[in-house]
Amino acid sequence: xxxxxxxxxxxxxxxxxxxxxxxxxxxxxxxxxPQKPKRAVPHAAQGGRHLIYLMVLLAHGPRHPGASDAxxxxxxxxxxxxxxxHILLGxxxxxxxxxxxxxxxxxxxxxxxxxxxxxxxxxxxxxVYEPTLVEWLLVGINPKAIEDELVLxxxxx
Numbered sequence: 669x670x671x672x673x674x675x676x677x678x679x680x681x682x683x684x685x686x687x688x689x690x691x692x693x694x695x696x697x698x699x700x701x702p703q704k705p706k707r708a709v710p711h712a713a714q715g716g717r718h719l720i721y722l723m724v725l726l727a728h729g730p731r732h733p734g735a736s737d738a739x740x741x742x743x744x745x746x747x748x749x750x751x752x753x754h755i756l757l758g759x760x761x762x763x764x765x766x767x768x769x770x771x772x773x774x775x776x777x778x779x780x781x782x783x784x785x786x787x788x789x790x791x792x793x794x795x796v797y798e799p800t801l802v803e804w805l806l807v808g809i810n811p812k813a814i815e816d817e818l819v820l821x822x823x824x825x
Contacts, residue, residue, distance in 0.1 A: 721756070721804040722774040722782040726797035727767040733796070741790035746772070750820050754785065756809075770797070779803065 749755045758772030776782045782801055791797040811819075 719775055719777060720779070720782070721806045722776065722779065723802045723804045724772050724774055724782075724786055725768045725800040725802065726770045726791065727800065728769055729791075729795040729798040731795040738790050738794050738796050742796075745789055747825055749774070749785070750825060768800070773804065774801075 746755060746758065754775055756773040756775055758770070760770035761768065774782050774785060776785060779801065786792055786799050786801060789797075789799070792799055
């Protein structure tokens with residue numbers, strides 16, 4: 669009986685080379701296997717609740733560009749969300765990313781709560797932007813990687 673080509677190659681490998689081949693295959697299988705994203709552990713400061721992060725992607729809506737009062741009301745809306753610690757980051761893109769022109773990262777209890785919050789955005793209410801919400805299974809953040817002047821808190825707004 670003739671061995672398959674792969675088995676013939678493995679049979680020809682001796683001692684220390686064999687473990688390297690097996691380790692390489694195990695590592696490759698691990699890397700190629702779909703990985704389940706880690707979920708954030710509930711933080712005691714949130715009373716043990718599982719909070720989620722939602723990326724709110726904003727595409728131009730039918731009323732884009734909007735009236736200047738929508739800009740002012742959107743800014744006030746975002747400022748209030750920052751005060752409530754719902755917004756982690758946000759801004760417009762330097763160029764369109766597919767259909768999306770801007771976005772923000774929302775921190776909330778659930779997709780339903782996130783949708784309720786986003787539906788209250790003056791830009792969304794007036795059709796200036798149309799939102800797409802995507803849960804982001806955030807595994808970590810480096811607060812030292814952001815310039816100090818970009819850090820907004822309820823105390824410095």
